[in-house]
Amino acid sequence: MDTADLPTGAPPKDLEPTRQRILEAARAEFAAFGLAGARIDRIARNASASKERLYTYYRKKEELFSAVLELNLTEFAAAVAHQGADLAEFAGILYDHSVAHPEHLRIIDWARLERQEASDPPNALVDTFHAEQVRGILSLQAAGSVDRAWAADHLSALVFGIVSCWVHEPASAFSPQPASGGAVIAARRASVVRAVRRLIEPAAG
């Protein structure tokens, strides 16, 4: 899918080193504890920075959370760029990214659960990403490589649900997750790709 509209601002390696450490510490903190549970003093300590320094960059915890979210999306866009026109293989790449960066999905899940007000402003980056996904699927349908029977926004949601199914299944919430060795991950990835391939195959005839 075309990710040209996703954030292309300075990647974190161009940031001043202290600020970069603060962002990384904040990402780990938010992934572990969510927005409400995150502690600014712990983030500063883990970044070897003072709270005063942190506040010169980010005046509020919410600003820091938004900066982490933007960083995640920037990394995500870079990871999935340049993939081909095969939606099933794209799902495999999404799966790889979810395995390599579990904190990205955790932060999204925290954001959903902690969102109290339906009137909270939508996140423009996420909305842009979602719109790109849907446009990409429409293009693939027009080109004939994806069954046109699907509403494009439904298929986008289904692909994401398939990619993240092991993260979200109820058993994973209550049981220790066995160390997922390379063989487990490879088998799951193959199931993700196969599942999406079965969905998109244009009906015969």
Place this chain on the structure above:
Amino acid sequence: MDTADLPTGAPPKDLEPTRQRILEAARAEFAAFGLAGARIDRIARNASASKERLYTYYRKKEELFSAVLELNLTEFAAAVAHQGADLAEFAGILYDHSVAHPEHLRIIDWARLERQEASDPPNALVDTFHAEQVRGILSLQAAGSVDRAWAADHLSALVFGIVSCWVHEPASAFSPQPASGGAVIAARRASVVRAVRRLIEPAAG
């Protein structure tokens, strides 16, 4: 799937009325705020009960959380009982339940995010449910109505990911969710059933 092993203890209507109100208030509180964010005094107030009365039933917030989880699973088991042997239609029933009781999935998601220790004991009810799902799929594969190419535990996870895809997609975390009228829900349900049907169809030939 056979849900005979799921909890069949006294349903909430057999509970003493105050205790029943406490459980319902706790369910709303945990769904909104999670375990860490839930407030016992707010639960008691919303149940029109005293904190002292609440503590005679549940000594700790964690006990109350477990009781809510068991209540959810009991209701879930009742809702999906007596369904036929069609895994795709079963997915549709799961979807209906997720729409009717969004608080069930929210509480599971909270539990996963708030789980800090890999050594926390697994939840026996959830484990039992998961094992039943997998056994059910194995039976359907043996009977020939589900493609045997799938690892049964993979297919179980995929079905759940498909059923819950609109709950978990990133856009839903950051954008106001439009009121999902009956037409939207019916269309999504049809997509869920079709997606699972495409997965399970035994390969031709």
